[in-house]
Amino acid sequence: MSYTRNLIAGALLASGLTAVTPLTASAAECIAPADPGGGWDFTCRTVGRLLTELKLQDGSVQVTNMPGGVGAVAFANVAGKRADDGDVLVATSTVGVTQIAQGKYPGGVDVMRWVGMLGTDVGVIVVPADSEYENIGDLLDTLKADPTAVPVAGSSGAGGWDHIRLLMLADAAGMDGDAYKAIRWVQFDGGSPAVTQMLGGQVGAVSTDLGEIAGFVESGDIKILAALSDEPIPAFPDAPTAKSQGFDVTGYNWRGFYTGGDVSDDAYQGWVDELKTLFDTAEWKEAAEANGLITVWRGGDEFEAYVADQAKQMEDISRSIGVIK
Amino acid sequence: MDILTSLLSGFAVAVTPLNLALAVFGCFAGTLIGALPGLGPVNGVAILIPVAFAMNLEPSSALIMLSCIYYGCMYGGRISSIMLNIPGDEPAIMTTLDGYPMARQGQAAKALGISAVASFVGATFATLGLTFFAPLLAKAAIHFGPADYFALYVMAFATIGGVTGVNPFKTLLAAMIGLLLASVGLDPGTGTARFTFGSFHLYDGFDPIVAIVGLFAVSEIIMYFESHAVAGTGPAKLGRVLPKLREVFEGFTASIRGAVIGFICGVLPGAGASLGAFVSYSTEKQISDKHGTFGTGDPRGIAAPEAGNNAASGGALIPMLTLGVPGSGTTAVMLALLVSLNIQPGPLLFERQPDLVWGLIAALYLANVVLLVLNIPMVGLFTRLLSLPQWLLMPIVVMVSFIGIYSISHSTFDLFVMIGFGLLGYALRKFDISLVPVVLGLLLGADMENNLRRALSISGGDFSILLQSPIALVIYGFTALMLAFSFGIAMRRRPAVLDK
Amino acid sequence: MIDRIAGAVIFMISAAAFWVARDYEASFGDPLGPAIFPQMVAAAAAILSIGLILRPDPNPKAQPLHAFIRQAMTLGVLIGYVLLLEPLGFPLSTMIGTTCLALLFGAERIKAGLTGIAVGISLYLIFDTVLGLPLPLAPARFG
Numbered sequence: 001m002s003y004t005r006n007l008i009a010g011a012l013l014a015s016g017l018t019a020v021t022p023l024t025a026s027a028a029e030c031i032a033p034a035d036p037g038g039g040w041d042f043t044c045r046t047v048g049r050l051l052t053e054l055k056l057q058d059g060s061v062q063v064t065n066m067p068g069g070v071g072a073v074a075f076a077n078v079a080g081k082r083a084d085d086g087d088v089l090v091a092t093s094t095v096g097v098t099q100i101a102q103g104k105y106p107g108g109v110d111v112m113r114w115v116g117m118l119g120t121d122v123g124v125i126v127v128p129a130d131s132e133y134e135n136i137g138d139l140l141d142t143l144k145a146d147p148t149a150v151p152v153a154g155s156s157g158a159g160g161w162d163h164i165r166l167l168m169l170a171d172a173a174g175m176d177g178d179a180y181k182a183i184r185w186v187q188f189d190g191g192s193p194a195v196t197q198m199l200g201g202q203v204g205a206v207s208t209d210l211g212e213i214a215g216f217v218e219s220g221d222i223k224i225l226a227a228l229s230d231e232p233i234p235a236f237p238d239a240p241t242a243k244s245q246g247f248d249v250t251g252y253n254w255r256g257f258y259t260g261g262d263v264s265d266d267a268y269q270g271w272v273d274e275l276k277t278l279f280d281t282a283e284w285k286e287a288a289e290a291n292g293l294i295t296v297w298r299g300g301d302e303f304e305a306y307v308a309d310q311a312k313q314m315e316d317i318s319r320s321i322g323v324i325k
Numbered sequence: 326m327d328i329l330t331s332l333l334s335g336f337a338v339a340v341t342p343l344n345l346a347l348a349v350f351g352c353f354a355g356t357l358i359g360a361l362p363g364l365g366p367v368n369g370v371a372i373l374i375p376v377a378f379a380m381n382l383e384p385s386s387a388l389i390m391l392s393c394i395y396y397g398c399m400y401g402g403r404i405s406s407i408m409l410n411i412p413g414d415e416p417a418i419m420t421t422l423d424g425y426p427m428a429r430q431g432q433a434a435k436a437l438g439i440s441a442v443a444s445f446v447g448a449t450f451a452t453l454g455l456t457f458f459a460p461l462l463a464k465a466a467i468h469f470g471p472a473d474y475f476a477l478y479v480m481a482f483a484t485i486g487g488v489t490g491v492n493p494f495k496t497l498l499a500a501m502i503g504l505l506l507a508s509v510g511l512d513p514g515t516g517t518a519r520f521t522f523g524s525f526h527l528y529d530g531f532d533p534i535v536a537i538v539g540l541f542a543v544s545e546i547i548m549y550f551e552s553h554a555v556a557g558t559g560p561a562k563l564g565r566v567l568p569k570l571r572e573v574f575e576g577f578t579a580s581i582r583g584a585v586i587g588f589i590c591g592v593l594p595g596a597g598a599s600l601g602a603f604v605s606y607s608t609e610k611q612i613s614d615k616h617g618t619f620g621t622g623d624p625r626g627i628a629a630p631e632a633g634n635n636a637a638s639g640g641a642l643i644p645m646l647t648l649g650v651p652g653s654g655t656t657a658v659m660l661a662l663l664v665s666l667n668i669q670p671g672p673l674l675f676e677r678q679p680d681l682v683w684g685l686i687a688a689l690y691l692a693n694v695v696l697l698v699l700n701i702p703m704v705g706l707f708t709r710l711l712s713l714p715q716w717l718l719m720p721i722v723v724m725v726s727f728i729g730i731y732s733i734s735h736s737t738f739d740l741f742v743m744i745g746f747g748l749l750g751y752a753l754r755k756f757d758i759s760l761v762p763v764v765l766g767l768l769l770g771a772d773m774e775n776n777l778r779r780a781l782s783i784s785g786g787d788f789s790i791l792l793q794s795p796i797a798l799v800i801y802g803f804t805a806l807m808l809a810f811s812f813g814i815a816m817r818r819r820p821a822v823l824d825k
Numbered sequence: 826m827i828d829r830i831a832g833a834v835i836f837m838i839s840a841a842a843f844w845v846a847r848d849y850e851a852s853f854g855d856p857l858g859p860a861i862f863p864q865m866v867a868a869a870a871a872i873l874s875i876g877l878i879l880r881p882d883p884n885p886k887a888q889p890l891h892a893f894i895r896q897a898m899t900l901g902v903l904i905g906y907v908l909l910l911e912p913l914g915f916p917l918s919t920m921i922g923t924t925c926l927a928l929l930f931g932a933e934r935i936k937a938g939l940t941g942i943a944v945g946i947s948l949y950l951i952f953d954t955v956l957g958l959p960l961p962l963a964p965a966r967f968g
Contacts, residue, residue: 215672724923
């Protein structure tokens, strides 16, 4: 095995592999601020794939994973190095805005230009199908009588979005801060682990996004006590909303994109238009529904205002429960 | 009967010329990716998802190709463990303990052959379990609560002292260093930033792959000059290029035991393949290391963890498919893959999409056979690696490691962290402190702490919850037994050790 | 002796970690809190490191000076490579880095250079083009 033969073999392998994948890269790049496999990664890969398939972009959209600090590393990178790069989209969601509102990113929402959201997941409170609780009022009454009576689980830590949504309900039920702080909160690495631990009898209820756990509702293992949406969820029209039960709380987790703060108006508007076109296709509807998302569009100025408003609201809640001082 | 019919229909889906070709390609590509340090199965599958889309494959074909890549990566991780003392992925760390010494003795081909057969045994055992008992096992696994997982981790760390290295104090110390490193980053329970010193880059803690590549690969090249200057040892002897048929079945019974233990760890969604490999190895060592040969190239020390980690990654598919709960990073990517093919894992998967599920299971059987057939001749290819001159091999290994890390994170910070771990690894080697417990601490530390805290969150701070579960009590009892047993063995072996 | 120094260093690091961790607190919702576990581990590490100070193993052999110089140079090449990766782009910096490493490992100059060029180009093709993991090509990209 001579040196030259090794080199030739390596070159052949490289060129052979190249021939297998006829990919031409477009200039566009989508940054997923997480490891491969998570929700943000999914957003980037699905939207990137559809942009290519629908010929909105020439060639494939490059997906770059930039994990770190629940999105803070990507945020810092774009703010610092690529603030005027009109080819970059960064995937984010309500979770990212929660982080910003709690001061965990290097900068506020005004540092970036918010392009648009394409869909949203809905927060739900679920219990096992054979649970004694029939509606959200039953559960909240029990917690009111003794906040430590029912341990509740979700996919975020204490002070994260899943936890905050539960506390918003407790607040709406008239519990005061000291009482709802005493509610036992258990963090798991996702909605499905939380639900399976609930089915195993470790916790009494789960507060999380519906998308990941919809299968357990369909299979009849668990039931929805309250959907935190304005209207009933299309996939589960019988599940009551919190609003319909007298608790004025909604808790969405939208999926969308931002881009650098110094991006030109033309490039920004180009992205808004492109994503709107994508949003209107049947392909997006199908991909979104398969992931338990409800398709909702907000783009451009409307989205900017929405994000600013949400960040403000989130900051107020976080302060009132003592997550930030 | 029902299951067999479904499985047959699954094979009908899987065995078409196109799918067979894709399976072979997937197995081959997966083995190569798994063998590259820095690119484990997580990234291997994630990277090739868009390739599958670009080829416009049917969902079932894409699924077959990607699951072959997944299994291929699991097979491939052991190769660099054995050849270079650099684990290709997290679960392969235990394989360095006996695989690398065996390769140094000129028996690389034998080590690769044994590990290929053990991987086959483990993965096939897990696939059989998946076929016949998936829903049943998933129902059992949900009764494993945080207190029980905590007991499992206590068992791992209580028995670690007897597993690697000569000095149990140093091994325990190494595990503590790993656990301490694991607590760097944002605490998932409360979002508190720990030991980050204000740097966002440390918020996610130390990526185990970065740590592994640094500890093993970077420290290896720094150590290289020294070991050559001091001991005058050349590169490992090449020995035979292909193993003898008889040799590859050495340690076969060890691989059966490893497969059972690994499979149990895999089915528990909070445990995973690294723990599976570790428990398989330590149990095997307690049972059969009568002459102190473990750690010096004992075939059973290769067979047990390889069967264990492959059985665990196969077993991890059970909670992933039936509950939608990924037990590890790798299965998380498989989950993302299924979702991107419009397959929603969860309690209804087997009813709703039986064609795809049984196609997948058939594909896994296929992948195992293809991998075994492919891996035996590939042993020749990989053993020839050792005949490359060091000035060629070493720089390539380093560059592949660096770029494997950088291409995923796009962060030069990670590369500096990796060099830092290289220095740490070098220092630990100098002090004769084993690297494996450091990595185990780093891999398992976060889950150990999280489960302890979950248990206490549920009880409102009452520690007695840790001892209320019968499952946890059984695990603690087993731990005590293992400790007593290894203490007994150590007493009997003491004179032999002193002779050295 | 060297074990004792290592023991002392680890003891100090553990003590520092124990001290730093005391500030971590959860405002609510988590009875154990973020501080206790790292403190438990740090305490265990500190106790074990005292064991190392009291009962050290014999010293390992020291490396000769020329080996030490090569080790330092290797480390220098690695750090330099990481620093130059983004400013110079991947292919160029990898060519330089690989060539330097090959020379350190005793390659002839021409072979080292050829290896550098081959590794730089083929790794770029494999990762960026085939696997679709974008790498900086030219100096311009990250400015």
